[in-house]
Amino acid sequence: MTLEGGIEYSKIAEIKGPLVIVDGVDKASFDELVEIQTTSGEKRLGKVMEVGFGKAVVQVFEGTTGLSISGTRAKFIGKTMTMPVSAEVLGRVFDGLGRPNDGLPDPIASKFLDINGEPMNPEQRDYPKDFIQTGVSVIDGMLTLVRGQKLPIFSGSGMSHNILAAQIARQATVIGSGEEFAVVFAAIGVQYSEAQYFKRSLEESGALKRSVLFLNLADDPAIERIITPRVALTVAEYLAYDLGMHVLVILTDMTNYAEALREISAAREEVPGRKGYPGYLYTDLSTIYERAGRLRDRKGSVTQMPILSMPADDITHPIPDLTGYITEGQIVLGRDLFRKGIYPPVNVLMSLSRIMKDGVGEGKTRADHMEIANQMYDAYSRAQEVRALSEIVGKAGLTGVDIKYMDVGDAFEQNVLSQGVDENRVLEETLGLEWKTASILPKGELNKVKDKFIDQYYKAS
Amino acid sequence: MTSSPALEKTVDKILNQSENELLLSLNQSLDDSKNTLSNSLSLLEQEYDRILVDGKKEADKLQKQITGSATLEARNKQLLLVEDSVEKVFAKAIEQLNDLVRNEDYTKLVTQLLDESVKGLGTSDVNIECNSKDKSVVQSILSKFSGATLSPNTVDCLGGIIVKSKDGSMTLDNTIDARIERLKPLIRKDIAIRFGR
Numbered sequence: 001m002t003l004e005g006g007i008e009y010s011k012i013a014e015i016k017g018p019l020v021i022v023d024g025v026d027k028a029s030f031d032e033l034v035e036i037q038t039t040s041g042e043k044r045l046g047k048v049m050e051v052g053f054g055k056a057v058v059q060v061f062e063g064t065t066g067l068s069i070s071g072t073r074a075k076f077i078g079k080t081m082t083m084p085v086s087a088e089v090l091g092r093v094f095d096g097l098g099r100p101n102d103g104l105p106d107p108i109a110s111k112f113l114d115i116n117g118e119p120m121n122p123e124q125r126d127y128p129k130d131f132i133q134t135g136v137s138v139i140d141g142m143l144t145l146v147r148g149q150k151l152p153i154f155s156g157s158g159m160s161h162n163i164l165a166a167q168i169a170r171q172a173t174v175i176g177s178g179e180e181f182a183v184v185f186a187a188i189g190v191q192y193s194e195a196q197y198f199k200r201s202l203e204e205s206g207a208l209k210r211s212v213l214f215l216n217l218a219d220d221p222a223i224e225r226i227i228t229p230r231v232a233l234t235v236a237e238y239l240a241y242d243l244g245m246h247v248l249v250i251l252t253d254m255t256n257y258a259e260a261l262r263e264i265s266a267a268r269e270e271v272p273g274r275k276g277y278p279g280y281l282y283t284d285l286s287t288i289y290e291r292a293g294r295l296r297d298r299k300g301s302v303t304q305m306p307i308l309s310m311p312a313d314d315i316t317h318p319i320p321d322l323t324g325y326i327t328e329g330q331i332v333l334g335r336d337l338f339r340k341g342i343y344p345p346v347n348v349l350m351s352l353s354r355i356m357k358d359g360v361g362e363g364k365t366r367a368d369h370m371e372i373a374n375q376m377y378d379a380y381s382r383a384q385e386v387r388a389l390s391e392i393v394g395k396a397g398l399t400g401v402d403i404k405y406m407d408v409g410d411a412f413e414q415n416v417l418s419q420g421v422d423e424n425r426v427l428e429e430t431l432g433l434e435w436k437t438a439s440i441l442p443k444g445e446l447n448k449v450k451d452k453f454i455d456q457y458y459k460a461s
Numbered sequence: 462m463t464s465s466p467a468l469e470k471t472v473d474k475i476l477n478q479s480e481n482e483l484l485l486s487l488n489q490s491l492d493d494s495k496n497t498l499s500n501s502l503s504l505l506e507q508e509y510d511r512i513l514v515d516g517k518k519e520a521d522k523l524q525k526q527i528t529g530s531a532t533l534e535a536r537n538k539q540l541l542l543v544e545d546s547v548e549k550v551f552a553k554a555i556e557q558l559n560d561l562v563r564n565e566d567y568t569k570l571v572t573q574l575l576d577e578s579v580k581g582l583g584t585s586d587v588n589i590e591c592n593s594k595d596k597s598v599v600q601s602i603l604s605k606f607s608g609a610t611l612s613p614n615t616v617d618c619l620g621g622i623i624v625k626s627k628d629g630s631m632t633l634d635n636t637i638d639a640r641i642e643r644l645k646p647l648i649r650k651d652i653a654i655r656f657g658r
Contacts (some may be wrong), residue, residue, distance in 0.1 A: 104541065
């Protein structure tokens, strides 16, 4: 038996927001786990944020409500927070701190992994490639998700991002035999009804078997939100690099994560940055997003789809702004499309998957994939211009080709973009719909695709 | 009745005309029917294919649902059974630890625990609490630790000691119970391995 910390201190100097300042501490270490015991015997977890001058600042995950200076004790555990991992975590539901939330015991661990993850050796990183099929036409066809990529969804308050997240979690898969796929779903600060929806949705579709669910609810202490994405990514890394699986991590809603970060920063009286968020928001977000990737000579991959709701639909807000610097593209949900009742309301003209080109094409998806996607972008962009023009000159003032472009715009929104919540479209189906839409235009207008593809796929009406 | 050739000619003409129109209309209807039939065939085939594809998708979905939930249910039952067995092993081990003989080895263990605790707290001015069975054991080793005193309070535990700094600001729980609790996840794993997990 060895001594692993375990010293309990009873001198609490101050309780401030989510922080407890413990006096007379000289052996604590940064990020060390602390067990706070209340006067009633209730135990809460926390971690060391700062240490020095005989004091330790402890951030209490479950909040400090009900704690008092007298009678509260802080036991320093002597290790950082770890997550027990094994293949048995698949099909399990955990709370935001990684504790079982499904009535089952703790998983029997193969390993205990530090939730902050091992830093990835940049030299060992492999470039993201290969396709992940989400079954959502607009994503697979035009904003393709690639294994090892980090592709966020920028949404707004009240829009259907959670429905889309659940649909992707249910349907996502990798093409090819012998490839194992798993989904790690972390709900951060979501309502109880949303958490139940995610859980039920995965259970009823049978997708829970290959998923791990972390649920941090809106009424859980905000501080727990700091931990949720980290435990989720720890599990994802284990599944990917130890078990060789391709793992898709969906983090929703990262805005709630950033809010929690702001709360702690304010309590620590740090100098605020833009909109009160801490100056290290970029660095902190990158410690999460940069955990996506694939390693050379390892079979698995970690792909991330963080979802964030932009306050007041403002894409220049610090959270989407800084996220955009780190990630490889973005999928933007549009308020106008949402109001028109289109699901999923993806504004393709504002969206982009930066490394799509490396995940599609011959041998990966289909030879014409990139070209028909470009043609769709081109045609839809032109359709928007024509729509704007027709507002001024009226439809009678448009040329025949202009009217065809307007028809393409409508057909794109109705057939390619719009999709049922439970509709899982394979890639062939998606590309077929894109060609059908592009075929509304005369052949001469299709200048982004090679003639051989036009001969093969153009569908004359 | 007298017949008028002009009238008869007109009637014949009208009859012929009507016959031609009728035949033309019939032929046209026949052509239309054939066209509709041939179009319907391709539409029918498309619809047939669509129904087959939808049916296959639905069947795949149902298969995933049924096999997914059945596999999970079986796995979860297995997890509960293993956990139950692990708990039984723990209970049995604790029962045996309760009857621990206070021999020389045990005295060495308590000495080691106290040494560790004093180093951990960073002071030898400590108060030691233990269960009633261990009072004599702790008393016998106190001379090795100047400044250490035995508290008259007793604690309910399997064995080991609780060491407190004399000002009461620091406590180190080095009882066997606390150490088992600290190492429980690792011990669970070792027990589970023996059950073939």
